[in-house]
Amino acid sequence: MRIEQHDYDVIVIGAGGAGLRAAIETRQRGLRTAVVCKSLFGKAHTVMAEGGIAASMGNANPHDDWQVHFRDTMRGGKFLNNWRMAELHAREAPQRVWELETYGALFDRTADGRISQRNFGGHEYPRLAHVGDRTGLELIRTLQQKIVSLQQADFAEHGEHEARLKVFQECTVTELLKDAPDGRIAGAFAYWRESGRYVLFRAPVVILATGGIGKSFKVTSNSWEYTGDGHALALRAGAALINMEFVQFHPTGMVWPPSVKGILVTESVRGDGGVLRDSGGRRFMFDYIPDVFKDNYADTEDEADRWYADPEANRRPPELLPRDEVARAINSEIKAGRGSEHGGVFLDIATRLTPDEITRRLPSMHHQFRELADVDITGEMMEVGPTCHYVMGGVEVDPDTAASGVPGLFAAGEVAGGMHGSNRLGGNSLSDLLVFGRRAGLGAAEYLAAGHGPEPRQSDVDDAAERAEQPFAPAANAENPYALHSELQQVMNDLVGIIRVGEQMQDALRRLDELRERARNLVVEGNRQFNPGWHLALDLRNMLLVSECVARAAVLRTESRGGHTRDDHPGMAPTWRRTLLACSLSRDGVRVDEQRQLPVRPDLLELFAAEELRKYFTDEELAAAAG
Structure with missing residues (x-):
């Protein structure tokens, strides 16, 4: 089988705010970068983030600073946040907003010419830099223009066809590829949505910036691309997902x-x-x-x-x-x-x-x-x-570098977990994209400086192509992808939705098992050329896997906290504080393990009153942190 091939240093999957900011960083550090996006360039779901970018610039209230922003973020996440991510985010968000201005962003202004900031839920002070109620659109427009300017600089220096930063739009990644000896990332397998032709991207680094999982639910604000692709790709590659029970409505x-x-x-x-x-x-x-x-x-x-x-x-x-x-x-x-x-x-x-x-x-x-x-x-x-709007859970990453547990795999934005704990504050998503999109780019550059050059195995490429074509094979009990997707959305909406009950979620797991078995018999008509039924059949593989992670983690957490509300366990339970749930993929399917949250640095704990901390920490934990 003849497959189109491209060689790059970095593949960024996703062209929303996190993906574009990561690509800008890697390109500016001299790395050959491919941006692969499922939809048209500029149509990322980031444009739907309307209210503003949370950053403690102090333009509306001089008392605002990064410590207050950090404190609000931890309170909003009910102290299950990765505190280091919350600290980096609060410290660096203002610089990322000012940086956008240097790229050409046009924010609303105060009477004296500063960037205007508005109120939002959970924030102590007016903190959201905004462009009317179209802030996400302005963010994407600005980052797009920066990408174009970098491409034009390449053309001027190296010729018309020598851009070191290229966008592959309407191209969907179905598999991450690793090398044989040590399991490092070696590339990605994809297909062109219009023609159905397969594409092999060979690269030692992949940065996931694929967004969320909302299309697994019937009622959602998310657009059609949000099928949990990055979550599922990371899981199948061997990475862990953290906090998947926390879904924001x-x-x-x-x-x-x-x-x-x-x-x-x-x-x-x-x-x-x-x-x-x-x-x-x-x-x-x-x-x-x-x-x-x-x-x-x-x-x-x-x-x-x-x-x-x-x-x-x-x-x-x-x-x-x-x-x-x-x-x-x-x-x-x-x-x-x-x-x-x-x-x-x-x-x-x-x-x-x-x-x-x-x-x-x-x-x-x-x-x-x-x-x-x-x-x-x-x-x-x-x-x-x-x-259904946002998933707080995602790929477990190192806070400083955005690296996952798989060498060469990084994640930023909604696909990365930890920053928001059990609940995200409005406006923190756009600053999250910018702060950790940049850090993912930095982390990728540091990783490549160590000199990694793995090669994907041809057998893995052949297997990826074979799996992609399975829906075209006849089946005795053929299933329609549209009908199966509708059933999945109904199950998640009704049984793992905004209000949850243990018995109902156990029923959801049984239903998800049945749907997964039926998905083996998905059949689509026609061929690979612009076939929406085939696209959905491939997306369903990801949605079913990620939905199982959400349901299994939600069954185990017998308390109500943030975006996880149990009718049968209505309050926050002391036994669950500082306890995280991590999903991984084993031979037997999705596995969920408990892990303890890392201790918060003492100087950050001092930002909170002792009475408040006792709601989230034991006296022994507070004494250990203090001493």
Whole structure:
């Protein structure tokens, strides 16, 4: 079989914020870099991140600094974060935002010309640098332009066909390849989505930047690319996945009409003053402030209203609680029968802002609701409800280098686990992409400096091609990939969704076993040339594997923490604090092991009050850290 081949130093899989920032770093360090993306260049899911980039620049409040940002991030993750990742993120986020400006990003400005920063849930101060409600789009546009400028520099120096940075768009990677002696990364096997032709990328380094897993769920804000490809590729290559039970359900997705159910309604609506109301018009979030947050959030409407006039004087409105808390509150209101006509609650921004302010500050939301739901948010309330949005779990990586446990394999962005613990704060995703995209590029350069040159085995390439073509083989009990995908989404949505019960998740595991067996008989018609059914059949292999990781880890964690809510274990359990769950792949399938979280550095613990720390650490652990 004739297969197209390309040789590079680094392959970056994914062209969102993390992938592009990693590619810029490796190219600037002289490495031949290929960016392989599943969709068109510029269509990465990062563009859907609307609210802003979290960075403690102190432009809106001079008291903000990296220590406060670190503290907010750890609190949001219920102290299951990889503390070193949270520290690096908080320290380096401002530099990454200022760097974007040097690339050409055009942020909204304050009256005196500084980058404007807005409020977001879980952040003590206004911290999100933004471009209206289209920040992710500006981030991708800016990084794309930087990629193009680097390519043009190559053309000018080496000739038209000598770019050391190339983008392979509409190209899907199905397997990572390793060398025989020591299991180092040696490349990747892929196919062109349009023609179906196979591609072999030979390289000693792969950086995964593939995003999330949301298309395994029926109601999701995620786009079609989010099928857990990077998670599954890493797992099959021998890497571990950490924190897979923690799936974030964004509190506010569209609920009507059904064709757009789940599409994201940015948190910046609430950051700019939007409030949540039940079917009777009552502002219900005051009923759902957890004890751990009582000191930081207003418990009366009058107090919350005063905060909008003077954010330094009063506690924040409860609509700005971390996302997991708001999502659970909305879910409770709906279950109690106080929801909207179409199964959500109401989000009201028109009471707080004038029509001109809404169209200026939230242009995408105004357009989205007007065009898709025939609702004018300048005078009408939005119907919203929880939607699967983000997975906190991902490839277990070294915080400083983004290296996985597989030599030559790195990961950054949503596909990497640890940074956000059990729950991600809004706005931390975009700064995460930039901070750890750059660090993955640095880590790759350091790894290559040691002089690694593995070669993929031809037998592995042949096996990858054979597996890719299996759906074209006839089967006695042929299964349709679209029907199987629909069943998978329903199982995950109903049994491993926002509210979980042990018995239901055991049922989900049984159903997933059945689906995996049936997936052996997936059959598609036609040939490899632009065949969406074939594409989905290959994606299902990844979705089934990653869904099993989520379900198995969620069954084991018998507590409620962050994005993991157990109806049969409603509180955080002392026995689970500082305990992480790691998924790996063995001959018998997915294996889940407990591991202890590394001790937090003493100077970082000093940023928290002793009373707060006792909710997450034993006295013995605190004494050991202090002494």
